[in-house]
Amino acid sequence: MFDEILLPVDGSENNRAAIAHAGGIAEAFGSTIHVLHVVDERILDNADAADELVAAGERLVESVADELEGDGIDTSSRVETEIPRDVIVDHAHGRGIDLVVLGSHGRTGMRKFLLGSVAEGVIRRSDVPVLTVPPGGAGAEFSPYRTVLVPTDGSPSAAAALDPATALSTAFDARLDALSVVTTTALGVDVRSTVFHEQLEERARTAVDDLEERARAAGVSSVGTSVAHGSAAAEIVRYAVEHDVDLVAMGTHGREGVERYLLGSVTERVLRTSSVPVLTVRVPESGTEPGMTSESS
Numbered sequence: 207m208f209d210e211i212l213l214p215v216d217g218s219e220n221n222r223a224a225i226a227h228a229g230g231i232a233e234a235f236g237s238t239i240h241v242l243h244v245v246d247e248r249i250l251d252n253a254d255a256a257d258e259l260v261a262a263g264e265r266l267v268e269s270v271a272d273e274l275e276g277d278g279i280d281t282s283s284r285v286e287t288e289i290p291r292d293v294i295v296d297h298a299h300g301r302g303i304d305l306v307v308l309g310s311h312g313r314t315g316m317r318k319f320l321l322g323s324v325a326e327g328v329i330r331r332s333d334v335p336v337l338t339v340p341p342g343g344a345g346a347e348f349s350p351y352r353t354v355l356v357p358t359d360g361s362p363s364a365a366a367a368l369d370p371a372t373a374l375s376t377a378f379d380a381r382l383d384a385l386s387v388v389t390t391t392a393l394g395v396d397v398r399s400t401v402f403h404e405q406l407e408e409r410a411r412t413a414v415d416d417l418e419e420r421a422r423a424a425g426v427s428s429v430g431t432s433v434a435h436g437s438a439a440a441e442i443v444r445y446a447v448e449h450d451v452d453l454v455a456m457g458t459h460g461r462e463g464v465e466r467y468l469l470g471s472v473t474e475r476v477l478r479t480s481s482v483p484v485l486t487v488r489v490p491e492s493g494t495e496p497g498m499t500s501e502s503s
Contacts, residue, residue, distance in 0.1 A: 291327030439475030
């Protein structure tokens with residue numbers, strides 16, 4: 207499924223974990239990794255500066271490619287001068303890429319990172335799954351995934367993450383956990399609220415049961431299901447910590463939905479606070495429908 211992996215690099219320490227995860231996935235799938243460095247044309251003052259930055263970029267991509275090839279992974283390398291997010295998305299769409307692997311700036315930097323920088327633009331616009339890898343902690347080095355978490359509300363956008371999640375689970379013989387969160391903060395205590403809560407509970411249970419059935423049909427041997435109550439993003443992150451999750455896989459909405467989704471809802475909050483990699487998979491606008499709660503996914 208992941209034959210061609212795009213790995214943008216910038217030479218920072220934050221990028222080290224992304225390189226490790228890209229390499230681990232490539233070894234499992236026999237992938238080729240395309241190492242890309244983009245010199246941001248907006249910061250260039252003159253031709254000499256451009257030449258110097260391009261030369262530094264070429265050294266960087268060659269170094270990363272050599273490292274990966276030392277592990278037996280096929281690579282290509284490329285340096286371009288333009289706006290980074292545009293080049294990354296163009297490469298993802300125009301070169302048969304199956305997965306983009308990005309390093310994040312960590313929990314503190316992630317807030318800025320997701321509100322106006324390269325990763326935000328890539329996640330919003332990419333039709334290709336994007337794996338965002340935080341530095342440090344569980345994401346510092348790659349170890350084969352043992353538990354993959356797929357949050358679901360039963361919508362097409364949530365289900366979009368299932369195929370890549372099952373592919374990773376089967377490749378690494380990992381357990382796949384399906385989680386649905388019933389958000390209770392908006393409910394009152396009257397009878398109508400109680401009935402509505404029961405409906406949400408039933409819908410959540412149906413969502414995880416359906417996902418379990420599909421995951422087993424796809425060849426995942428170990429699948430768990432769980433329904434939690436509370437804030438969706440907080441419960442997803444809490445579950446990941448308490449159950450030693452190695453990867454969270456989440457679907458996103460189309461272009462308009464993703465803008466809303468990344469500026470104040472569930473997946474943005476998970477990306478900001480997760481200590482483990484998060485795989486986001488975008489769904490075309492025609493395939494979207496409302497999520498199960500007011501916290502749009």
